[in-house]
Amino acid sequence: MALNNNRLKRVLMGTGALALAGLLSPAALATDAQEIIRDRCLACHTESSDAANSTFSRISDQRKTPEGWHMTLNRMEHLRDAKISAQEKRELIKYLSDTQGLAPEEAAPFRYLLEQDTNLVESGVDENLMQMCARCHSAARFGLQRRTLDEWQMLVDFHMAQFPGIELHAGSRDRPWYQLAHNETSAQLSEQYPLDTPEWNNWSKAKKVDLKGRWRVTGYVPGKGEFSAWMTAATDDDGRYNLKLEGNYADGAVIEGSGKATVYTGYEWRGTLTIDSVKMRQVMAADKDGQVMAGRMFLAMEDEIGGELRAVKDTGKAQVVAVMPSYLKAGESAELVIVGQNLDGDIDLGDGVRIDEVIARSKDRIVVTATATGTPAVNDVQVGSADSTVALAVFDQVARVDVTPTNAVTRIGGNGGEMEKVRATYRAIGYSAGADGEAGTDDDVRLGYMPASWSIEPVDEVAEHDKDHLYAGEITPAGMFIPGDAGPNPERKMSANNVGRLNVVATVDDGDSKVEGRGSMLVSVPDFVERVLD
Amino acid sequence: MKHLKSLNKKAQLINKAISPEEVEDVVAMQTVVGCTATTDPGWELDPFGGLGSLCQPMESDLYGCADACWWPAQVPDTMNTYPDWNKDVAKANEDWRKLDGIYEDGE
Numbered sequence: 001m002a003l004n005n006n007r008l009k010r011v012l013m014g015t016g017a018l019a020l021a022g023l024l025s026p027a028a029l030a031t032d033a034q035e036i037i038r039d040r041c042l043a044c045h046t047e048s049s050d051a052a053n054s055t056f057s058r059i060s061d062q063r064k065t066p067e068g069w070h071m072t073l074n075r076m077e078h079l080r081d082a083k084i085s086a087q088e089k090r091e092l093i094k095y096l097s098d099t100q101g102l103a104p105e106e107a108a109p110f111r112y113l114l115e116q117d118t119n120l121v122e123s124g125v126d127e128n129l130m131q132m133c134a135r136c137h138s139a140a141r142f143g144l145q146r147r148t149l150d151e152w153q154m155l156v157d158f159h160m161a162q163f164p165g166i167e168l169h170a171g172s173r174d175r176p177w178y179q180l181a182h183n184e185t186s187a188q189l190s191e192q193y194p195l196d197t198p199e200w201n202n203w204s205k206a207k208k209v210d211l212k213g214r215w216r217v218t219g220y221v222p223g224k225g226e227f228s229a230w231m232t233a234a235t236d237d238d239g240r241y242n243l244k245l246e247g248n249y250a251d252g253a254v255i256e257g258s259g260k261a262t263v264y265t266g267y268e269w270r271g272t273l274t275i276d277s278v279k280m281r282q283v284m285a286a287d288k289d290g291q292v293m294a295g296r297m298f299l300a301m302e303d304e305i306g307g308e309l310r311a312v313k314d315t316g317k318a319q320v321v322a323v324m325p326s327y328l329k330a331g332e333s334a335e336l337v338i339v340g341q342n343l344d345g346d347i348d349l350g351d352g353v354r355i356d357e358v359i360a361r362s363k364d365r366i367v368v369t370a371t372a373t374g375t376p377a378v379n380d381v382q383v384g385s386a387d388s389t390v391a392l393a394v395f396d397q398v399a400r401v402d403v404t405p406t407n408a409v410t411r412i413g414g415n416g417g418e419m420e421k422v423r424a425t426y427r428a429i430g431y432s433a434g435a436d437g438e439a440g441t442d443d444d445v446r447l448g449y450m451p452a453s454w455s456i457e458p459v460d461e462v463a464e465h466d467k468d469h470l471y472a473g474e475i476t477p478a479g480m481f482i483p484g485d486a487g488p489n490p491e492r493k494m495s496a497n498n499v500g501r502l503n504v505v506a507t508v509d510d511g512d513s514k515v516e517g518r519g520s521m522l523v524s525v526p527d528f529v530e531r532v533l534d
Numbered sequence: 535m536k537h538l539k540s541l542n543k544k545a546q547l548i549n550k551a552i553s554p555e556e557v558e559d560v561v562a563m564q565t566v567v568g569c570t571a572t573t574d575p576g577w578e579l580d581p582f583g584g585l586g587s588l589c590q591p592m593e594s595d596l597y598g599c600a601d602a603c604w605w606p607a608q609v610p611d612t613m614n615t616y617p618d619w620n621k622d623v624a625k626a627n628e629d630w631r632k633l634d635g636i637y638e639d640g641e
Contacts, residue, residue: 074638079615118567135571136607162614165603170574170581409566409578417631462584487630488591496590524578525592527568527608528619528635534568534607 018066018093018262018270033095036088044080058154059096061195063146065107065114066097066264067532074532079162094264101265102144103203104285113140113533114268115283115296116303119405119424126192131171132185141533142189146197149190156181208266209290212241214314216341216364218322219297220307221275222425223478226250226324226449228339228365231311233261243273248365250324250337269293272300282309291315304410305425305480318342318386326448327393327430328353328372329511335359336392338366338381345384349392353379376432378445393447395432398510399439401452401517402429408481409522410473412498415485419526426479428452428506428517452506452517454479459501459520466493468500472523475504483523499523570605577605596626596633610636 037056038047046057064072070093076082084092112120118138125139133142147155159166160178167177215231229247236242241261249255259273261282267290271282281303284295291313298306312321320340328334328349333356338347341364347355352374359367366383372394381390404427413421430450434443454475458464471492473483484498492498502521507514527534565571569578580587589599596609597620603611610616616636623629 071638113567121566130571136605138567140567163603163606163611164613165601165606165611169572169604407566409569415631418634462586466585488593488627494590495594496585497592499585499588499590501585522566522569522578524569526633526635528610528633529607530635531607531638 018070018264029091029095030099033091036084036092040082040084040088041076058151060100061148061151063100063102063195063200064097065102065144065533066093066268066270067114068144069093069096069100071532094262097264097268098266099204101200101268102146103197103199104267104288105199105203106146106197107144107268107285110140110143111285111295113138113144116298116306117296118534119304119408121407126188128185128188129192132177132181135169135171136166137531138534143193144533146193146195146200147190148195149186151195152186152189152193153182156186203266206266206288209286209288210235211263211269211286211290211293211313215293215311216314216319216321216339217245217247217309217311218339219309220427220449221249221255221297222305222307222480224249224253224255227255228322228324228337229255230364236260241271243271245273245275269295280306284309284311302420302423304422307425312341314341316342318344318384320381320383320386320388320390323381323390323392325450326391327395327450328370330372330374330376330394330396333369333371335367335369338368338383338390340364340366340383340386340388343383343386345386346382348380348382350377350379350381350394352377353392353394376445393432393445395430395445395447397432397513398430398447398450398508398515399433400431400444401450401506401508401515402431403427403504403506403517403519404429405519407520407522408504409524410481410483411524411526412472412483412486413526415487417486419486419528421483421486422527423483424481424521426454426475426481426504426506426519428479428508430508430510430515450508452479452508453477455505455507456481456502456521457505459503463501466496466500468502468523471498472500472502473498479506481521486526497525499525570608572605575599575604577608591627593627593630596630 034054045059048055073084073089073092077084122139125134129139166172212233212235217229217231220226227247227249229245231243231245233241233243243259243261245257247255255275257273257275259271261269261271263269267286269284269286273280279300280297281300282297284293286293293311295309296306297309312319320338322339324337343363343366347366349370352372354371354373355368356371357369359369376396377394379392381388381392408424410424411422413419427449430447431444432447433439434445436443456469456475458469471484471489473481475481481504488495489498500523504519504521506517565579573579573581575589589595600609602613610619612619623632
């Protein structure tokens with residue numbers, strides 16, 4: 001399957017800033033970065049200094065993620081005519097996110113935006129902030145910032161001046177939007193997302209673990225499948241990590257690639273690799289011990305197309321990190337791949353699971369044929385004395401199928417125009433009913449990702465009447481939704497675009513029965529403004 | 535409202551809404567990340583979560599609907615931020631293929 005959607009402009013215009021930033025020694029970086037600020041920013045900003053440190057007006061009163069600082073610098077270049085070279089920009093992003101970043105706990109609720117995993121409806125957003133701020137952009141965009149009250153107020157003022165239409169929207173024009181935003185919403189934001197927090201205070205002082213080394217990586221590439229690989233991160237002369245990735249997809253095909261990574265704020269991993277000739281990006285967060293990283297890997301040219309990614313450091317310890325697939329039907333046999341490191345000793349898949357044959361075995365990958373002879377259970381996967389939190393679910397029946405993403409937006413494009421189509425990839429997750437025998441309850445047992453056949457249907461009578469399912473796009477057997485062509489369509493009423501509201505239907509075969517799950521898909525018009533963070 | 539007759543689909547939909555509170559509920563709904571919940575008019579969705587009240591096709595009155603900065607996170611704001619975005623596309627319904635995106639330096 002062709003992964004590329006040829007959104008070349010993004011790559012050509014991008015400088016790879018986040019993956020390319022060098023890792024000078026902290027002291028050298030701080031001195032250099034402060035000099036860059038003095039050279040490039042003090043036409044507008046001012047410096048205050050005491051014996052201990054320098055502070056810069058506005059800049060020192062905010063904390064952001066690497067992507068957040070990147071956006072700030074982009075805005076300074078575009079709107080304030082700041083002259084900053086690409087290298088200076090990289091150094092500033094590194095310095096600012098290291099010294100004024102977010103603690104792991106602060107970024108945790110919003111990792112989806114950093115990971116560009118945006119086919120979701122944000123949950124738990126304060127109603128007021130939803131109406132005042134998140135009606136145009138994501139709630140994560142401001143949730144990933146920390147500011148003083150003054151700074152939140154100035155952000156409101158910037159919005160008011162830059163986008164005056166903001167006062168005229170529904171939800172604004174019926175009330176004094178600016179006064180509310182400036183006085184009340186800013187205060188709410190400064191309480192919810194203040195500059196000074198115990199989390200940052202602790203994290204900024206904590207000793208950071210070097211993430212160089214050998215990592216056991218598991219992940220998913222749309223169209224290719226689940227994979228396991230080794231990724232080595234070696235410190236280069238420029239302070240970045242040189243990456244090499246080698247492994248196999250679940251079907252045995254080779255996955256191979258190399259690239260670079262930079263770590264920000266002591267835990268924010270940003271990698272760019274060319275894997276099987278396709279440029280991909282990694283966004284992961286390391287845990288505090290620097291032993292496990294988790295996040296997402298996606299196409300550099302099409303960040304909607306990607307999958308989860310997890311890396312466990314090789315410390316010489318025996319560990320099981322995954323079993324693929326993670327389920328086995330009672331009474332049936334299947335081939336299972338156990339992924340880990342330093343694996344030695346007997347393989348135990350739990351009571352009632354018989355290992356018929358060990359097809360291949362190494363220290364990090366074991367392929368077996370196993371038969372579930374017992375009753376449904378969730379079994380630990382054990383190899384010798386290896387650490388394992390990996391489970392194999394033995395099930396009797398698929399009771400429920402969830403489609404992921406549950407809510408997605410794709411966008412029409414192509415047809416000779418500048419804007420490319422924005423696609424989406426789907427997966428089906430199977431569940432058994434659990435002890436209560438009823439699907440859709442809390443005790444349902446997640447079995448894992450399952451093969452499915454895919455189809456689309458109109459979401460309701462209106463969509464059916466408008467033939468959305470015929471015009472808005474199609475889904476491939478592998479679960480890739482490809483939206484329709486851009487431009488007015490004379491075949492549709494009023495020459496409407498090929499937009500539509502659809503359900504994406506996954507059908508999972510479970511013996512003689514079929515189980516369906518649905519996701520909601522909006523096929524929409526182009527998004528002409530592509531920010532680092534939406 | 536009792537003396538006014540709804541003439542188009544959008545007006546009929548508004549009439550069908552049971553109460554102002556119900557309209558408010560829909561207006562405040564959350565959308566998929568990257569979409570706007572500003573729906574008067576909307577870019578991706580109309581106030582009822584559908585497509586029936588959108589400007590369609592969007593090219594036919596893009597500049598009137600986008601109104602220079604109505605959806606600045608989705609359509610370049612030509613009032614302040616990207617004044618030249620559409621300078622070569624006087625008629626979007628004819629030259630929509632030339633409309634390009636704003637790609638922030640986002641690698």
